[in-house]
Amino acid sequence: xxxxxxxxxxxxxxxxxxxxxxxxxxxxKTIISSxxxxxxxxxxxxxxxxxxVIDLQSNRIAFSTDSxxxxxxxxxxxxxxxxxxxxxVNDLAACGARPVAISLALILEEGLLxxxxxxxxxxxxxxxxxxxxxxxxxxxxxxxxGKADGCxxxxxxxxxxxxxxxxxxxxxxxxxxxxxxxxxxxxxxTAIMVERGDLGITADxxxxxxxxxxxxxxxxxxxxxxxxxxxxxxxxxLATVLNEMAESSHVGIEIDEERIPIKxxxxxxxxxxxxxPLYIASEGRMAIFADPNYQDEILAILQTFPQSKDACAIGxxxxxxxxxxxxxxxxxxQRIIDLLVGDPLPRIC
Amino acid sequence: xxxxxxxxxxxxxxxxxxxxxxxxxxxxKYKIMEICGxxxxxxxxxxxxxxxxxxxxxxxxxxxxxxVIPLGRVDDAISISQEDVIFTCFGDMMRVPGNKRSLxxxxxxxxxxxxxxxxxxxLHIAKTESxxxxxxxxxxxxxxxxxxxxxxxQAKELKLSNFSIFCNHVxxxxxxxxxxxxxxxxxxxxxxxxxxxAVVGCQIFEEVANNYSKPVVVSGFEPLDIxxxxxxxxxxxxxxxxxxxxxxxxxxxxxxxxxxxxTINETMEVRPYFEWRGLGTIKxxxxxxxxxxxxxxxxxxxxxxxxxxxxxxxxxxGQVLQGxxxxxxxxxxxxxxxxxxxxxTCMVSSEGACAAYYNYxxxxxxxx
Numbered sequence: 001x002x003x004x005x006x007x008x009x010x011x012x013x014x015x016x017x018x019x020x021x022x023x024x025x026x027x028x029k030t031i032i033s034s035x036x037x038x039x040x041x042x043x044x045x046x047x048x049x050x051x052x053v054i055d056l057q058s059n060r061i062a063f064s065t066d067s068x069x070x071x072x073x074x075x076x077x078x079x080x081x082x083x084x085x086x087x088x089v090n091d092l093a094a095c096g097a098r099p100v101a102i103s104l105a106l107i108l109e110e111g112l113l114x115x116x117x118x119x120x121x122x123x124x125x126x127x128x129x130x131x132x133x134x135x136x137x138x139x140x141x142x143x144x145x146g147k148a149d150g151c152x153x154x155x156x157x158x159x160x161x162x163x164x165x166x167x168x169x170x171x172x173x174x175x176x177x178x179x180x181x182x183x184x185x186x187x188x189x190t191a192i193m194v195e196r197g198d199l200g201i202t203a204d205x206x207x208x209x210x211x212x213x214x215x216x217x218x219x220x221x222x223x224x225x226x227x228x229x230x231x232x233x234x235x236x237x238l239a240t241v242l243n244e245m246a247e248s249s250h251v252g253i254e255i256d257e258e259r260i261p262i263k264x265x266x267x268x269x270x271x272x273x274x275x276x277p278l279y280i281a282s283e284g285r286m287a288i289f290a291d292p293n294y295q296d297e298i299l300a301i302l303q304t305f306p307q308s309k310d311a312c313a314i315g316x317x318x319x320x321x322x323x324x325x326x327x328x329x330x331x332x333x334q335r336i337i338d339l340l341v342g343d344p345l346p347r348i349c
Numbered sequence: 350x351x352x353x354x355x356x357x358x359x360x361x362x363x364x365x366x367x368x369x370x371x372x373x374x375x376x377x378k379y380k381i382m383e384i385c386g387x388x389x390x391x392x393x394x395x396x397x398x399x400x401x402x403x404x405x406x407x408x409x410x411x412x413x414x415x416x417v418i419p420l421g422r423v424d425d426a427i428s429i430s431q432e433d434v435i436f437t438c439f440g441d442m443m444r445v446p447g448n449k450r451s452l453x454x455x456x457x458x459x460x461x462x463x464x465x466x467x468x469x470x471x472l473h474i475a476k477t478e479s480x481x482x483x484x485x486x487x488x489x490x491x492x493x494x495x496x497x498x499x500x501x502x503q504a505k506e507l508k509l510s511n512f513s514i515f516c517n518h519v520x521x522x523x524x525x526x527x528x529x530x531x532x533x534x535x536x537x538x539x540x541x542x543x544x545x546x547a548v549v550g551c552q553i554f555e556e557v558a559n560n561y562s563k564p565v566v567v568s569g570f571e572p573l574d575i576x577x578x579x580x581x582x583x584x585x586x587x588x589x590x591x592x593x594x595x596x597x598x599x600x601x602x603x604x605x606x607x608x609x610x611x612t613i614n615e616t617m618e619v620r621p622y623f624e625w626r627g628l629g630t631i632k633x634x635x636x637x638x639x640x641x642x643x644x645x646x647x648x649x650x651x652x653x654x655x656x657x658x659x660x661x662x663x664x665x666x667g668q669v670l671q672g673x674x675x676x677x678x679x680x681x682x683x684x685x686x687x688x689x690x691x692x693x694t695c696m697v698s699s700e701g702a703c704a705a706y707y708n709y710x711x712x713x714x715x716x717x
Binding site: 267271274329330331332333334335336338341 | 353357358359362363393394395396397399400444572688689699707708709
């Protein structure tokens with residue numbers, strides 16, 4: 001059930017979230033019925049129970065959770081609301097599942113504008129519609145001013161495993177597997193860095209936040225057994241995902257610099273800051289490890305969806321140098337793509 | 350991407366590689382030092398040595414500003430950070446270990462240490478948080494010194510009373526001379542630092558070419574820039590000449606940036622002695638804030654312990670910085686000393702020779 005606290009002492013566009021505890025009171029009821037229910041309306045929420053009771057048609061389910069603390073709350077291409085829905089949906093998709101339902105838990109800072117919360121709720125509504133997933137249960141807490149940064153969101157989700165999936169995960173990765181990425185990397189992280197404004201850079205870059213359950217399930221419907229592992233390159237970027245896969249599956253991975261899709265603006269900003277785009281987060285991309293014989297078919301399916309139209313193969317799995325990720329550079333050299341130490345920090349000269 | 354891709358063309362690299370081989374004197378070994386950490390980084394990131402014949406060896410010099418800061422100065426900085434101040438520094442300095450801990454450790458233990466991208470960002474904090482004392486950890490060669498100089502001038506104009514700089518700026522020529530004066534030095538020529546030269550010009554390297562007969566080619570930072578600079582150096586030996594040349598003329602004026610030089614000279618003066626990591630104390634190699642700007646000198650405002658700390662015994666950063674050994678020849682490289690747990694500064698900064706080796710080349714070394 002969605003509970004919230006808000007009193008009526010402040011009025012108009014400047015209404016803010018207050019500490020007044022309204023759980024169960026009239027104000028809570030008002031905010032649920034006026035703000036949340038109209039946006040997320042479905043049969044499960046309408047029950048207003050302590051949780052949702054869902055009849056799943058399968059006993060092979062995926063369950064995932066993620067928390068979102070992004071600053072700023074709104075950025076070119078999306079908001080914390082989009083991330084909260086798409087992030088969990090994509091985690092489920094990476095497990096080979098079609099998302100069914102997600103929970104929504106909000107932690108709000110006292111003083112947050114009600115209009116800001118409405119905008120966040122709007123984006124959650126749109127993102128969940130796009131992803132074809134229902135918000136079936138939720139919760140809201142308010143903390144004192146200064147104890148949080150506007151709004152934090154946690155979403156958890158369940159999904160039904162695609163019936164064509166036979167085995168998915170790092171242990172299924174085999175030498176010679178192709179490595180596919182569903183689109184350009186680093187857009188989200190770069191958009192956030194630029195939007196924060198403390199680098200004094202302006203650039204036309206929008207976040208790539210988008211739900212990938214549809215294209216991924218379309219691939220699984222046709223070539224389920226050919227897909228060996230998937231992971232979305234969020235925090236730490238593509239480099240981190242590839243390293244995690246190489247390490248846990250005891251294989252080597254080789255990627256080709258010239259085949260990795262990086263937008264011109266993202267390259268320019270990362271060149272300026274001395275940050276490698278391979279380590280910058282995406283929020284709407286998937287790295288797919290699959291049987292090379294199915295590479296063209298998988299790419300053809302992905303490319304029919306707008307959110308994965310730029311999908312391409314970037315490298316392959318090898319039996320040599322297990323645990324290491326190497327990149328063949330456009331300059332003709334080869335370098336190690338290692339895990340990052342600490343935050344990606346700009347060089348100083 | 351314009352101004353980048355055209356300098357990373359593998360076909361052009363192959364062509365240059367052939368030209369280099371053509372001018373190499375048969376049987377002669379060339380040991381070329383790239384002074385700047387930016388060059389070291391690029392050499393390993395792009396695998397430039399693959400295009401060089403075996404008779405040419407690239408060795409790393411003392412030009413990574415983070416790498417040459419001695420342990421004692423890091424401890425002095427940590428000491429200032431304990432004084433209820435906002436202590437600001439470049440990102441790389443956070444992880445440089447002092448005797449016992451780094452500024453990052455001090456931050457985790459409660460000190461207000463913040464990363465900035467420029468001393469002007471630190472100045473901005475001083476303006477907006479006027480009830481707090483703000484200190485900036487000034488490090489770097491003549492490349493970063495102009496920004497520190499501008500911050501000093503602006504602080505004076507604004508009559509700020511809560512801003513100061515802990516000045517650790519150094520100059521490029523004295524450490525080179527120090528290396529060349531050592532009896533066992535084997536350096537034949539230098540790839541000159543493009544960013545430093547953009548400020549001070551190419552002519553300051555004439556001392557190296559004229560007095561020590563070592564060719565210097567000031568170079569850009571893209572892989573083809575570096576290959577072309579190597580070609581220009583080898584060509585000098587082939588032609589029997591020794592001079593300073595400017596490969597990076599699209600950025601570097603031969604006589605540098607007059608305004609930047611004047612601004613440095615107006616606000617800072619040469620220290621008689623300054624300690625360098627691994628190189629010891631070098632005459633006239635550091636910069637200090639002039640007395641006219643003494644109100645903004647952290648060394649006047651705060652107690653500086655100034656304790657000399659000897660290098661960790663296992664660490665061979667000093668020999669790496671003088672080009673005597675390759676990073677992977679150091680006893681602790683990749684074992685006790687890694688980017689996650691660095692012993693020496695060369696492993697901390699992304700421009701440090703050891704970090705560059707570790708990040709880009711250790712697999713190739715292991716394979717060999």
